[in-house]
Amino acid sequence: MKNTLSIIAVLIFFSTTLFAQGFNVKASGEQTFNFADRGGRNQATFFSTTPLEDINGLTNDVKGMVTFNVNDLKTLKGKISVSVASIKTGIDLRDEHLRSPDWLNAAANPEITFTIKNVGDVKAVEDNKIEAKVTGDITINGVTKEVTSDATLTFLDESEMTKSRAPGDLLGVQAKFKVRLSEFGVKNKIVGQKVAEVVEVGVNMVGSNAN
């Protein structure tokens, strides 16, 4: 009898942790999170290398919306966009090159967008934290390609602490993926330096489900 109970307990543990597909939080049902950033906290970063030095780019102009059933992350849909003109690397001349037609062509393609298509490998790390692989279409320099990102999503029920950031429940998203410059028609030279073909991109943002 004792062994049977132990087996049941283990099965319950595994079914609620390993096979969980959603958050175990107060909120339930379909929720829409808006990543409209009031405090300049949301950000997209990129990291690249040249033979002479590393390049770290950063922008806080990240916005978008996602909708999903809190209990089933695989229902996640939405779109995130980044303003090209807002990307900074710490050197004005390099930023100008970044916005030029040879690179991201900010005049013709003012935004980089990521449209979520599906979610896989969902793994509940904690009741309110999930790791997953999010696949979507990314459009850079007017070219659209499919990429898969490693994402960590953290759900915070509304509390006195979260209210200081924004009203409503909060969803924190950290995602990382890599893009090959040649696939997006980007010439990998900047201020005379040859930039690595593969660029690491990161997104770190917080959204709220309050209207």
Add this chain to the structure above:
Amino acid sequence: MNKNQKIILIVAFSIIAAILIYWQTQGGDILTKTQVQVEKVDELFNTTYMEWEDKFVLGLDYAGAASAVTAVLSGILIFLFRNKKKEKQ
């Protein structure tokens, strides 16, 4: 090389050495930066994020240019002092 020329040479070397030492202590970057990224902690989500902070970081472009200007000026001064000496002789 007369005394004045030696002084100019020592001063020029000192200035160039100071520029290059300062450049190295700033990180030895190739290009001068006006902003740097600093890591911040988001205590609500227990994660880190980056923020821009206004800071002048000397790069080899400006350090090299300053060193070159110093070398050229000191060369001109050394040349002028040599001419004066020759005229006196």
